[in-house]
Amino acid sequence: MKVKILIIFTTVLLASAALAPGAMAQSCGSADEPAYGYPSLSPTQGPAGSSFTVTGTAATVNSNVGVWWDVEGSPQLIDTLVMDAGGNYSGDVIVPADAADGTYTVALLLTTGEYNPPCFTFTVAAAVQTDAYTPAIAAQGETPSVLPSTGLMLLVPAAGLASAGLGSLVLRRRKR
Numbered sequence: 001m002k003v004k005i006l007i008i009f010t011t012v013l014l015a016s017a018a019l020a021p022g023a024m025a026q027s028c029g030s031a032d033e034p035a036y037g038y039p040s041l042s043p044t045q046g047p048a049g050s051s052f053t054v055t056g057t058a059a060t061v062n063s064n065v066g067v068w069w070d071v072e073g074s075p076q077l078i079d080t081l082v083m084d085a086g087g088n089y090s091g092d093v094i095v096p097a098d099a100a101d102g103t104y105t106v107a108l109l110l111t112t113g114e115y116n117p118p119c120f121t122f123t124v125a126a127a128v129q130t131d132a133y134t135p136a137i138a139a140q141g142e143t144p145s146v147l148p149s150t151g152l153m154l155l156v157p158a159a160g161l162a163s164a165g166l167g168s169l170v171l172r173r174r175k176r
Contacts, residue, residue: 028071028117029117034060035061036056036059036110036115036117037059037060037087039055039056040054041106041120041122044120044121044122046124047125048095048096048098048099049094049095049096049097051094052092052093052106052122053091054067054089054093056087056089056090058086058087059083059089062085062087063083063111065081065111066079066080066109066111067108071105071106072104072105078096080111095122095124100124101124101126102123102124103124104124105120105121105122106120107119
């Protein structure tokens, strides 16, 4: 009975150590690992909720590939890519929508658990809005490459009419 409790306790202790935050970061390997098919991750930065592409070719181990996010903080499996018979895999992976700005470690782990996973960094940065006027312009049916109309063009004819009216008043008073 004591031996069973000791075995269960040891198993739970080892499992919790393996799942502890930062546990994967110590075992990151190189992206030059042929077992992973020389993987790549692109782009390496973007806002939360954006995506990046993971690819690998001619992997020597036939296994699916788990994509792990924030392996040095709070690791979470965010996608699993299916490897074909030739050892090729590719997929668009979504950055967690709740990821705060900062740099995160992304690890690729064979679902067979073999070999040290290659790790990449991904930087989450707030999106910069470069098309602030596009919705307003599109609603007016104008070309999005121009700034929206401000009404300045209406001011010129109005000023001309006002000047003509003022001029006619001055002329009328001089005639009297």
